[in-house]
Amino acid sequence: MANKPSIPKGTRDFSPQEMLRRKYIFNTIEKVFQKYGYLPLETPAMENLETLTGKYGEEGDRLIFKILNSGNAWDGVSDNVKNAIKAGDAVPSGRLAAELSEKALRYDLTVPFARYVVQHQNEIAFPFKRYQIQPVWRADRPQKGRYREFYQCDADVIGSRSLVNEVELVLLMLDVFDALGLAVEIRVNERKILHGITQYFGVEDRAMEFITILDKLDKVNFEGLPEEYRKAGFSEFVVQELVPFLKQVQQPTEEIVWGKPTALNKKFAEKGLAYGSVGDLNVVAIIDGVKRARPDLTESQVVHDITLARGLNYYTGAIFEVKALEGSLRSSICGGGRYDDLTGIFGLKNMSGVGISFGADRIYDVLLELNKFSSHVGGSSDLLFVIPLDEDGPIRNSVTNWCIGLSMKLRRLGFSVEVYPDPSKLAKQFTYAEKKGIPYVAIVGESEMKEGKVTLKRMGANEKGDLMTIEELINKLKG
RNA sequence: GUGGAUGUAGCUCAGUUGGUUAGAGCGCCGGAUUGUGGUUCCGGAGGUCGCCGGUUCAAGCCCGGUCUUCCACCCCA
Structure with missing residues (x-):
């Protein structure tokens, strides 16, 4: 026998x-997106490789799935590179990949969105608000909550610098998780604050490294x-003074009020x-705005975390990260931020945007662990026709056909029915x-058919079932 | 990309210092019960012990490689 079939590492099948x-x-996320005026968009699974490279930092580039050129990819490689390889010389990193591959699977939804905006700038009314729910691919090493194929649910607005967008996006996140x-905690920070801190400590030349360490604080x-x-x-100076500095400037959400200077x-x-x-004023404005729209919020739901950094290179302003307050998954289930010049690299200047991305797969994992799916999710049919005759024959045949006819009648009334x-x-x-969770079965044999009735039995109830007319059946299903 | 664990029936797992024919529970199929499921009783099917190679008279067990899943780092949804 052949080997059992399998699927690539980090990918999954999804059962019904x-x-x-x-x-x-x-659906829950999409409904909220639409409530805030975002409209749907889809882009191809693959982009030109050059569209993606250089947008996610060095680490990100490494994680992009590249697609081998069609035909014999090796034929397309330049003589320089071929000769270098034959001679055993080192080929510059990424050079060979770039010659073997000109397409790649999308790594996120934000960069393809920026590409789209530049390409269709003359057709778009700005500010442009779009949502996008599609899979992305990363050549990461899989772990719990980390997959190589997973869905992102993005909402971005581009062509508006107003902090109103940030405020609304935080409100949107709260609505979704509500x-x-x-229960979640939304952490907010500003890249300009991080820059300010590196200036304050005179470490601008090692800013990236400094911030990466700072981001580890919660660990x-x-x-x-x-x-x-x-x-x-x-x-x-950094070793001694940074922690006291951070402790001094930490501020609980309740004390963040517009017009009141922060520490x-x-x-x-x-x-x-x-x-x-x-940067600090921006954070105050965002949190103040959210508090005014949602005076009912509890203290921990939205906080300013001065050490939040986030990796994606293109963020320049506000940054967001959401973690579940319950459950064992410690990584973020939603994140985002403002990027001032993402379209600039594609040739469209002065287009600031801000967006967020929900990690549907991680949200699924958390909800599953916490048993939060329960009654939300239906999907089973309302009724199953059951025919007692266990042998094929003309009688069975006509009973079956009669049931199919009844099914059509019921389906037109809006019920899902199977025979x-x-x-x-x-x-x-x-x-x-x-097993399928179908609440009712209708037993139909020769006698029922002749009378034009069914024997309706409710699953789970300890009863034999009642003989009833079709009208009575419909009323039962409605109730 | 670095380091470390893991893999035995559909599922959860036993399996002694290497020793005949690899087990259990749950699930599945059939019967007791040919128009009433979930309970009970009886019976049955199902395994190239992840895959490939090596050591050995003999490997589920030891060794090497490989794949999967998981953990830490890195990074992130």
């Missing part, structure tokens, strides 16, 4: 039950942070760091109904 639950998540019944805590900086070779802002002002101050197709014992047919 899983699909019903996934669709529930997608609808899903999931190593205040106690471990100085050691991380010492190991990386930062100055004693961070005072620090920046002392050193004349106007850029960082702008058990094979001649089987009643026990087997009931088991089928039970």
Whole structure:
């Protein structure tokens, strides 16, 4: 026998039950997107490789799935590279890949969106608000909550610098997780604040490294942070003063009010760091705006986390990250931010945008672990026709046809109905109904057909079933 | 990309220092019960022990490789 068939690492099949639950998540998110005025968009699974490279940082480039050129890809490789390989010389990183491949699977939905906006700029009315729910692919090493193929649910608005967009996106996130019944914490920060902090500590030349360590705070805590900086070779000033600085400028959400200078802002002002101050004011404006729209929020739902960094290189302003407050998954289930110049690299300047992305697969994992699907998800038929005759024959044939006719009548009234197709014992047919969660079975044999009636039995109830007319059956199903 | 675990029936897992024919529970199929499922009883099917190679008289067990899943790092949805 042949080897068992399989699927590539990090990909999954989804059973009917899983699909019903996934669709529930997608539908919930989509409905909220539409409520906020976002409209649907789809882009191809593959993009030109050059559209994607260089947009996600060095690490991101490595994780892009590249598609081998059609035909004999090797024939298209330049003589320079061929000769270098034959001679055993080193070929510059990415060079060979670029010559063997000119297409790649999309890595996220934001960059293809930016590409779309540039390409269709003359047809678009700005500010342009679109949502997009499609799979993306990353050549990452799979782990729990980390897949090589997964869905992102994005909402972005491009062509507006207003912080109204940030405020509304936070409100949107709150609505989605509220609808899903999931308690979350939304953390907000601003890239300009991080830049301001690097200026404050005089480490602009090692800004990336500095920020990467800072982002680890939630893992190593205040106690471990100085050691991380010492190991990386930062100055004693950073090692000694950063933690006290962070403790001083941390601010609970309830104290963040528009017009009231924050501790961070005072620090920046002392050193004349106007850029960082702008970032701080933006965060205050966003959180203040959210609080005004949702006075009912509890303290921990939206917070300013001064150490939140996020990896994607193109963010320049506000950044968001959402984590579930319950469950074992510690990684983020939603994230986003503002990018001032994502379309610039494609030739369209001065197009600031901001967006967020929900990780549907991770949300699924969390909801499953917490048992939050339960009654939301239906999907089973309302009624199964069950025919007792377990042998094929003319009588069975006419009973079956009569049931199909009844099914059509019921379907036109809006019910989902199926007829058990094979001649089987009643026990087997009931088991089928039970497993599929079908609430009613209609037993129809020769006698029922002659009377124009059915014997209706409710699954789960300990009863034999009642003989009734079709009108009575319809009323039962309606109730 | 680096380091570390894991894999035995459809599912969850036993399997002794290497030793005859690899087990259990649940599930599945059939019967007790030919028009009433879920309970009970009886019976049955189902395994190239992830895959390939090696050591050995002998491998589920030891060794090497490979794939999968998982964990840490990295990064992220």
